Structure formats: structure tokens, C-alpha cells
Amino acid sequence: MHVKLDETRRWFEDYARGFDLSDPMLEMKYVHSHDVMRTGETLTRALGWAPAEAEVGIAACLLHDTGRFSQYRDFRTYHDGGSVDHGDRGHAVLTAEFPRDLADGEGRSAILEAVRWHNKRELPERLDERILPFCRLVRDADKLDVFRLVQRCMAEGREAELLPRHRVDAPLSPELLDEVENTGRGSYKNAHSMLDYLLIQMTWTLDLNYAPSRALLRESGILDRIRERFPPGEVRVQRLLDRLTRASA
Ligand SMILES: [Fe+2]
Structure with a gap:
């Protein structure tokens, strides 16, 4: 398994620069791509991956949101439900445009599949064993950076920009609370407020997937900061948040 990581970075640079990166919405995805790549570096090191596998994982992290650029150009939104699935879009773009000589067959399919599956609610049951670790890596690295991104936006009071479809001061939606209590997951279709979004993040x-990912999240203190946003007196909510916090231990 092999990828030419430096050339992959140059290819991504050129690809991204084909879009209007002076638009803050696109610039945000450009920065996020690099931040996820750095998180991928941290995780592969912590996991002790061999250099060749680590490079494929890091490349997949950098490329995971390739689909976002043309999604935003074509639809002016990052809402997949109202446009295209950006994991599928990324897979299609890379299939057509990522040069074949930058990775061998195994490396290329690990990258493409990790991109395709990074944003799905869950991974499909039957996924090639050799591809699975890369899918898991990208999903973890992406989530860790979105945690940071949302915190950054909230600290700067820019959450409305990041999540235009969520009302900043509205309470938790009862349907979402039920769903998360019953299934441990929340659907974006049930999320209407900032608190809803934060509950889904929880x-x-x-x-x-990986212990080092949980350790990074724990050490970041982000879960505590998210919890401060929820009303302290609501026993049912607090009990649920306790349960979700414990999952990161
Ligand atoms: Fe994504």
C-alpha cells in the first residue's frame, strides 16, 4: 500500500485553488481539510501505524472533504439533504481527477472509500477489512476537528454562520431528546437549535473508533464546555449527558 503524500498535498492545493477561497465558507473547508490531516498525523502516530499505512491515512484525511468545494459552488450550501451527499461527491471527484500515479491500487481504494464513507451515519456492515481502518481514522479525525471548529465559532459568537439552519437560543427539541435517549444517535432532521446540534455532537x-481519539477529546476539555451550554436543572438531559460523557472514558 502506497501513496505519494507530498504530491497528493500539491494536487489538493491545486484542486482547492480552482475555487474561490476568498469566500470564507470555502476557506473554512480548506482550513478544516488541513486540520483534519494534522489530526490524522497525530492519531496514526499514537496508533503506531507503519509509515506507508500512515501516509495513506493522512492523505485520506486531507482529501476527505474534496466534495465540499464543488458542492458549495453548485448549491451554495453544505446541507447534504438539500444538495448532494458530499462524501459521494468527493468520491466521484477523486475517481475522475485524483491522478492514478499518486497511489497504488490499494492505497487509492483506501483513500476513495474513506472519503465516500466519512460522512455517513454509520459504516456499512460489509467493508473490506483492509479499508476499514482508514474509514475509521478519517471519521475520528473529522469529528475531532468539527468539535474544535464549533467551539471556535461559539467562542467568537459566529455559530449562526456555521449552522445557519439552527436557532441559537432555542431549547432542545423533544423529538431529538427521545431519539438520542433511545438510540444513542441523533438525526439532523430532528435538530433545529444550537443545543440540538450540540447534543448530536455529544x-x-x-x-x-480509536482509544487515542477518545483520549484527545477528553484532554481537550471540549465535552465540559459543551455541557455548560445545557440547562443544569433538567435531570433527564443531564443524565443523558453523563452517559455520553462516560462513553469517552
Ligand atoms: Fe465532511
Whole structure:
């Protein structure tokens, strides 16, 4: 398994620069791609991956949101439900445009599949054993960076920009609370407020694949900061948040 990582980075640079990166919405995805790549570096090191596998994983992390650029150009939104599935779009773009000589067959399919599956609710049951670790890596690295991104936006009071479809001061939606209590997951279709979005983020603690990912999240203190946003007196909510916090231990 092999990828030419430096050339992959140059290819991504050129690809991204084909879009209007002076638009803050697109620039945000460009920065996020690099941040996820760095998280991929940290995780592959912590996991002790061999250099060749680590490079494929890091490349997949960098490329995971390739589909976002043309999604935003074509639809002016990052809402997959109202446009295209950006994991599928990324897979299609890379299939057509990522040069074949930058990876061998195994490396290329690990990258493409990790991109395709990074944003799905869950991984499909039957996924090639050799591809699975890369899918898991990208999903973890992406979630860890989205945690950071949302915190950054909230600290700067820019959450409305990041999540235009979510009302900042609205309470938790009862349907979402029920769903998360019963299934441990939350659907974006049931999320209407900032708290709803944060509750869905809290469920990601159940969905991190690797121990070093959970350790990074724990050490970041982000879960505590998210919890401060929820009303302290609501026993049912607090009990659920306790359960989700424990999942990261
Ligand atoms: Fe994504």
C-alpha cells in the first residue's frame, strides 16, 4: 500500500485553488481539510501505524472533504439533504481527477472509500477489512476537528454562520431528546437549535473508533464546555449527558 503524500498535498492545493477561497465558507473547508490531516498525523502516530499505512491515512484525511468545494459552488450550501451527499461527491471527484500515479491500487481504494464513507451515519456492515481502518481514522479525525471548529465559532459568537439552519437560543427539541435517549444517535432532521446540534455532537463520543481519539477529546476539555451550554436543572438531559460523557472514558 502506497501513496505519494507530498504530491497528493500539491494536487489538493491545486484542486482547492480552482475555487474561490476568498469566500470564507470555502476557506473554512480548506482550513478544516488541513486540520483534519494534522489530526490524522497525530492519531496514526499514537496508533503506531507503519509509515506507508500512515501516509495513506493522512492523505485520506486531507482529501476527505474534496466534495465540499464543488458542492458549495453548485448549491451554495453544505446541507447534504438539500444538495448532494458530499462524501459521494468527493468520491466521484477523486475517481475522475485524483491522478492514478499518486497511489497504488490499494492505497487509492483506501483513500476513495474513506472519503465516500466519512460522512455517513454509520459504516456499512460489509467493508473490506483492509479499508476499514482508514474509514475509521478519517471519521475520528473529522469529528475531532468539527468539535474544535464549533467551539471556535461559539467562542467568537459566529455559530449562526456555521449552522445557519439552527436557532441559537432555542431549547432542545423533544423529538431529538427521545431519539438520542433511545438510540444513542441523533438525526439532523430532528435538530433545529444550537443545543440540538450540540447534543448530536455529544453522541459522537459513542462513535469514536480509536482509544487515542477518545483520549484527545477528553484532554481537550471540549465535552465540559459543551455541557455548560445545557440547562443544569433538567435531570433527564443531564443524565443523558453523563452517559455520553462516560462513553469517552
Ligand atoms: Fe465532511
